[in-house]
Amino acid sequence: MVEIAPENENSFSSRVFIHDYPNNSRIEARYISNGRLYISYYNIIAVGNYPSIQRLTKKYQNSTFQYPIPNDYIVETELFEWSLKCETKYITDSKVCYTINWKEGRVDWNISSTKSSTAVTNLFLQKINQNRSTKLSGPCLFGFDIEPLYNFRLQIGLQPVIKDNNRRKRPLEKISSRSQQNKRLNSFGRDVQKAIDELIIKHKLTNLSGEPIVHLCYIELDYKEDQQAYIKFKNPNNSSAIQTRVDAIVRICDEAVLGRDGYRNLAAVVPTLFREYLIANRQNEMNELMNMQIHIGIFNIDNEINNQSNIDNNINNNVNDILVDDHEIENGAFRSILDILKILIPIWKAGQNPVIFPGDTLYIKIGGDGRNVGRRQNHVMITFCLLNEKKEVLKPDHQYCICLYIGHENYKDLAKVDQLFQDQLFDLKNSGIIDQDGVNWPVELFFCGDWKFMYIIMGTNAQNSKYFYLYCNCKASLRWDMNKIWNNTENTRCERKSPLFPAINQKNYIPDELHLFLRISDVLMECLFADLIKKKEFQKQIKPAVELAFKNIKVHFKFFQSGKNWNWTSLMGPDKKKTLKEFSVSQFIPDIRGEDIEKLWREFYRLYTILHKEYLSDQEIDQFEIDTQNWICTFYRPTQGHMNSGTQIPDLYRKDDVTPYMHVFAKHVPQFMRQLKEIGLSLQTFSTSSIEKKNHNHVCLFFGGTTMGGGTDGKSVVYNIMSFENHQLFYLINNTPKKIIARNIDVNNKES
Structure with missing residues (x-):
């Protein structure tokens, strides 16, 4: 037998309990008042359980505790030589029926109340013609203060209230109809929503105004061995969070080289992921939004590009973006440097650690890289970066692609690229650029690439010629001589072609340290x-x-x-x-x-x-x-x-x-x-490593065969790459996260 005695006035109960519950259903309660000992006996017929939404006893002046009221609780006790059976039953989540049963001779009597246990006790006293001055505690009569029962119910855990109509429901396992199963789960979900909403308030998961700051999104139920059920809940404040998650998934698909087929297969085994069509639709929306700000033009590298003014007008007006005839192959794509800068300058000058300040010169480095795509195809990329960003330009995502084409690193093809950007570069060099706040930013242009790319752009000879150095007139056979002085000027001894990108000064062609x-x-x-x-x-x-x-x-x-x-x-x-x-x-x-x-x-x-x-x-x-x-x-x-x-x-x-x-x-x-x-x-910062890495990533993503699953949209691969580049700017503008922070709480681990 175990005796539970009150240690102080804040103890759970003022009574002492002698018991061996649950091994023995009989419990003895002792209470001393004015030097007199009172003993009560209880025989537990049904211990009941605490509902997830539970009622408490009323608080009186002399009562320290409000006791939770159990559901489906039946106990036998004695009062004035009467044998009583006391019961509690939740009628609804907020209403409890208190019942006292007794016998007079051979007649069974009972009386009920939904007010309180004390109310039904007083009704019982009136029924048996007890003196009206008699006062009796309903919680004590019903044994709500019996601490061993309280602890036992806590071990059982909170249980939902089972109404009478619910008792007639068939177990889910016996329901074969999928629609009926869904109805059952839907009903279950509504009850869960109501219970969770009340628990959120109870545990004060709220702001200072008492409004909830956490919301139930969905619950996952394991159903049979190979099935799961997901119940979604409507959250009126969740639309922006959903949009952020969709954008984050689009970003991860872009940067992790995950094509449409790959994501579709992943979503098939992780049902909580957004459906693939939602991701594809969002990608299309991004394309439309960004194309309004940074237009993508396409051209044919195999044809001449002569009318520079028309090209600039097409870019600026965002119309007629295709510089090829219908029957031609679109193997080149480009974006306006000016448009990209107008997007980036507000970002560069914002935040706690701005990259640029009014009065600064924008040091813009242009670079290029060619890469083999298979045995018969080459992929050439032209990028720019802001050298004011220092080490950040060594990251691929800080290189901004302005042109790419499927072709070779040769003077003929790169001269066509020069036609696309010549006027823009001269405008930047001579006039700078004015941002949305009216600030004029001076610009100084640089170029960096490997030796082959540099001598093509600078119009000098190849390395097997007599005079081929990029920065001086040194003879090839005397390159070992360290006694001669060679200043950084230009090579005037070789047979030169017209330099490409003439807006860039000779002294600003910087060798690639890599x-x-x-x-x-x-x-x-x-x-x-x-x-x-x-x-x-x-x-x-x-x-x-x-x-x-x-x-x-x-x-x-x-x-x-x-x-x-x-x-x-x-x-x-x-x-x-x-x-x-x-x-x-x-x-x-x-x-x-x-x-x-x-x-x-x-x-x-x-x-x-x-x-x-x-x-x-x-x-x-x-x-x-x-x-x-x-x-x-x-x-x-x-x-x-x-x-x-x-x-x-x-x-x-x-x-x-x-x-x-x-x-x-x-x-x-x-x-x-x-x-x-x-x-x-x-x-x-003059390294082609980041350009080569970006070019490599593009080749893996868009020339990798199976990685572009999901069919074709009729666009050329270079156009799709430029759309991918526009996505990167969208993520930058909107601070699209690469990860969503989530707390993993394990209720089985008390330390979590």
Whole structure:
């Protein structure tokens, strides 16, 4: 037996209970008043349960607690030698019927009330002609204060009220009709909605005015092994939240390369996702909204583009966007730089950390990249970015595509692209751009690309000509000479074509730091491997040792034969950096020559990290210039000292091994570093890595075969890519989230 005694005035009950419930249904209650002991006995016939929406006993002056009233509760007790059976039954969610049953002789009597347990107790006292001065507590008579029963019901959990008409309902499992099942679930959902609304108020999930700030969206029910039921609830304040979720899903589908078929299949197994047609419709709405602000024009790269004024009018008026005849193939698309800037400038100058301020010059870098799409097709992209954003321009989504076409990187095709933007670029250079607030922003234009793209745009010769350098008149055979001074001017010795994008000044064609690093590191590796491959023991001893050395620095590398020649794994940028920094060259080239080549690798890595810094002092740039020229001289160092003497210093490589990129690295990069420093920029931001990444993403998404499921809308692939680019601006303008924050609460985990 267990005795529960009140510890203080705030205890659950003023009575003491002696019980072994639920093992024994009999409970003894003891109460002391004015030194007199009162004992009551209860026999629990049905313990009942607490409904999810429960009524409480009335609060009296001397009563500390309001006790919850159970449903379907039946208890036997004694009063004045009368054997009583007390019952409670919820008629509705807010009304309880209290009943007292007793016997007089062979006659059964009962009396009921819906007011309170005390009210029905008083009616009973009147019925048996008890003295009117007798006072009796209804909650005590019914045993609402019996704490062991209270705790037991809490373990059962809150239960819904089952009305009499509900008792006649068939179990859901016996209903075979799908419509009848849906009706049952619909009715269930309405009751849940009502119960949840009351619980929200009860738990004060509200604002200061008492209005709910949380709303029930849907509930998920597991039904059988392979079925689920989702009950949706109407939320009048949820339309904007739904729109945000739809936009977020469209964004994820765009950026995760998830086509319509892929999303449709995903939604089939995750029913809470929006239907695919809603996502497709929203994509079309975005296209229409953005096309009104940033128009997409299409053209045929195989035809001449002559009438620049008509092109500009078409862009500005947003009409007649197709610059091809009906029978021609649309293989090029473009967007106005001015239109894109009008969208971006308000974003750049807003927020807590604006990128630009009134009076600033907009430093706009134009760049380009070509990429193979299969064996017979090339994809060329032209972009621009705002260099004022500093490191952010190294991210693909901060490169804004203005033109792309299916074709080649050649002068003929790029000259047609020049026709699309020539007047716009001159307007930006000469007049700047006026934003929606009337602020005039001066503009300075730059261009950056790999060597091939640069010499095409600048109109110079290819690398196999006698004079082909981009920034000086250096003869190809003298590129190794570090004693000559070559200023950043232009190449006047070669047979030049008219430069494309003539609005860009010669001094603002900046070399790409990425390809400087890649091509020079390629030369260092080629020179090393050429020495190793010549050795007789290469295949059996050196090859596996080199591959193991790469494995030790966690770089995947293999030699392989291509015909009679040896080739090796082409390393990506991060692996090349690790190789220059950690690979042990001296392990494979003996004596001082191996040590010097290893120092050559380490020194180039150090110089590149300096070049890649965001800020450099004048002294650091001067020292960088000295160190790069010394590095070139060390690279082509001849044999020094007497042959076979102890003081002989062996040669490293030949003068002919010095490449054009090395010449630019030593002779021109320091000058560009000084030029950019004057306007608060650095070579770090002049990298094609972000353009190449954007181009790669487009090729994967739109030329990937199966990723574009869902049929065709009759538009060319370049038009669809430009629509994709417009989507990115839509997300930027509207702050479309990449994720929706949700709290996962596990009611089975008390700590969550």
